Amino acid sequence: MPQKTLLLVFHPDLEHSRGNARLLEAVKTVPELSYRDMYLEYDGTYIDGATEQIFLEEYDLIVVQHPMYWFSAPAMLAEWMERSLTRGFAWPPGDGDALAGKGWRSVVTTAAGAADFTDAPGSASVETLLKPYEMSATFCGMRWLPPFVLHDVRDPAEGGLSDEALDTAATQYRALLEGEATID
Amino acid sequence: MPQKTLLLVFHPDLEHSRGNARLLEAVKTVPELSYRDMYLEYDGTYIDGATEQIFLEEYDLIVVQHPMYWFSAPAMLAEWMERSLTRGFAWPPGDGDALAGKGWRSVVTTAAGAADFTDAPGSASVETLLKPYEMSATFCGMRWLPPFVLHDVRDPAEGGLSDEALDTAATQYRALLEGEATID
Numbered sequence: 045m046p047q048k049t050l051l052l053v054f055h056p057d058l059e060h061s062r063g064n065a066r067l068l069e070a071v072k073t074v075p076e077l078s079y080r081d082m083y084l085e086y087d088g089t090y091i092d093g094a095t096e097q098i099f100l101e102e103y104d105l106i107v108v109q110h111p112m113y114w115f116s117a118p119a120m121l122a123e124w125m126e127r128s129l130t131r132g133f134a135w136p137p138g139d140g141d142a143l144a145g146k147g148w149r150s151v152v153t154t155a156a157g158a159a160d161f162t163d164a165p166g167s168a169s170v171e172t173l174l175k176p177y178e179m180s181a182t183f184c185g186m187r188w189l190p191p192f193v194l195h196d197v198r199d200p201a202e203g204g205l206s207d208e209a210l211d212t213a214a215t216q217y218r219a220l221l222e223g224e225a226t227i228d
Numbered sequence: 229m230p231q232k233t234l235l236l237v238f239h240p241d242l243e244h245s246r247g248n249a250r251l252l253e254a255v256k257t258v259p260e261l262s263y264r265d266m267y268l269e270y271d272g273t274y275i276d277g278a279t280e281q282i283f284l285e286e287y288d289l290i291v292v293q294h295p296m297y298w299f300s301a302p303a304m305l306a307e308w309m310e311r312s313l314t315r316g317f318a319w320p321p322g323d324g325d326a327l328a329g330k331g332w333r334s335v336v337t338t339a340a341g342a343a344d345f346t347d348a349p350g351s352a353s354v355e356t357l358l359k360p361y362e363m364s365a366t367f368c369g370m371r372w373l374p375p376f377v378l379h380d381v382r383d384p385a386e387g388g389l390s391d392e393a394l395d396t397a398a399t400q401y402r403a404l405l406e407g408e409a410t411i412d
Contacts, residue, residue, distance in 0.1 A: 126303060
């Protein structure tokens with residue numbers, strides 16, 4: 045049976061995105077999956093933690109999809125974590141175990157290529173840059189699942205991946221969320 | 229001659245902070261230093277990138293002080309980066325070199341102890357968790373300076389460092405910003 049999956053997309057301008065829009069399109073009809081365009085939901089308002097917690101409790105797998113901004117995520121993801129993963133809900137005291145055992149999968153697009161993250165002095169891989177999310181998920185008793193990372197989503201005219209390669213990646217993403225593929 | 233230093237403090241509730249308030253108190257009278265309580269400046273409004281860029285151009289050293297939230301920073305720091313470090317100002321095309329050669333120093337407090345960041349499987353040091361800032365500063369042509377990290381700022385009744393130890397750290401922080409001490 046497919047897992048109940050909550051897909052949260054954090055992109056300030058999803059309509060004009062290349063990678064994130066294509067990825068979302070490919071998975072929005074996955075059985076048992078609900079998706080939310082968070083910058084549309086919270087346009088000009090703060091994240092409502094109580095609402096977010098109701099969503100989180102309903103699902104087994106939380107997929108957090110976003111472009112990489114400044115080697116991290118758009119600001120709203122940090123705000124979502126601060127307001128949703130509160131003490132007593134996501135961590136002790138009190139019950140503090142609402143998320144225990146659920147899965148967290150980060151899905152990240154980057155405009156740059158993979159080599160740009162590892163070749164320069166002082167740089168780090170995307171997996172390393174995602175450590176704050178891995179440690180946060182673990183802190184809440186969640187299972188950190190290997191991230192799905194798609195590089196080179198900039199325009200093909202600027203050297204980005206082709207439309208065909210993007211389609212292939214989108215198909216792989218769908219297979220992953222349908223539970224018919226794994227990473228690593 | 230002391231460097232012109234801009235200290236940006238990102239703490240949602242500085243008045244009730246233990247570590248960040250004490251650190252700020254110790255350095256606010258450093259010569260040539262200006263400080264701004266960013267959550268107070270932007271209370272309920274978005275960061276104004278144009279204003280921030282005027283500040284950034286005026287100073288040689290940018291000190292970014294914040295508590296660690298979710299193994300990263302309070303959300304407003306990410307928003308500040310998105311709105312201030314814009315294309316054509318902080319990176320090409322166009323001039324894109326407004327920050328070239330300036331220093332970036334992160335100053336981070338954590339409630340937990342140093343061992344909590346390195347002993348658990350999958351965890352990472354604070355230095356690794358700061359990679360997104362290091363890579364962002366480098367991307368803008370800035371000099372990444374060793375971060376000043378203060379652990380255990382939770383209440384002494386909960387095992388945090390003593391008031392005396394906090395005072396000592398605050399004195400070290402002041403010496404660092406006065407250019408009379410270095411890290412590493």
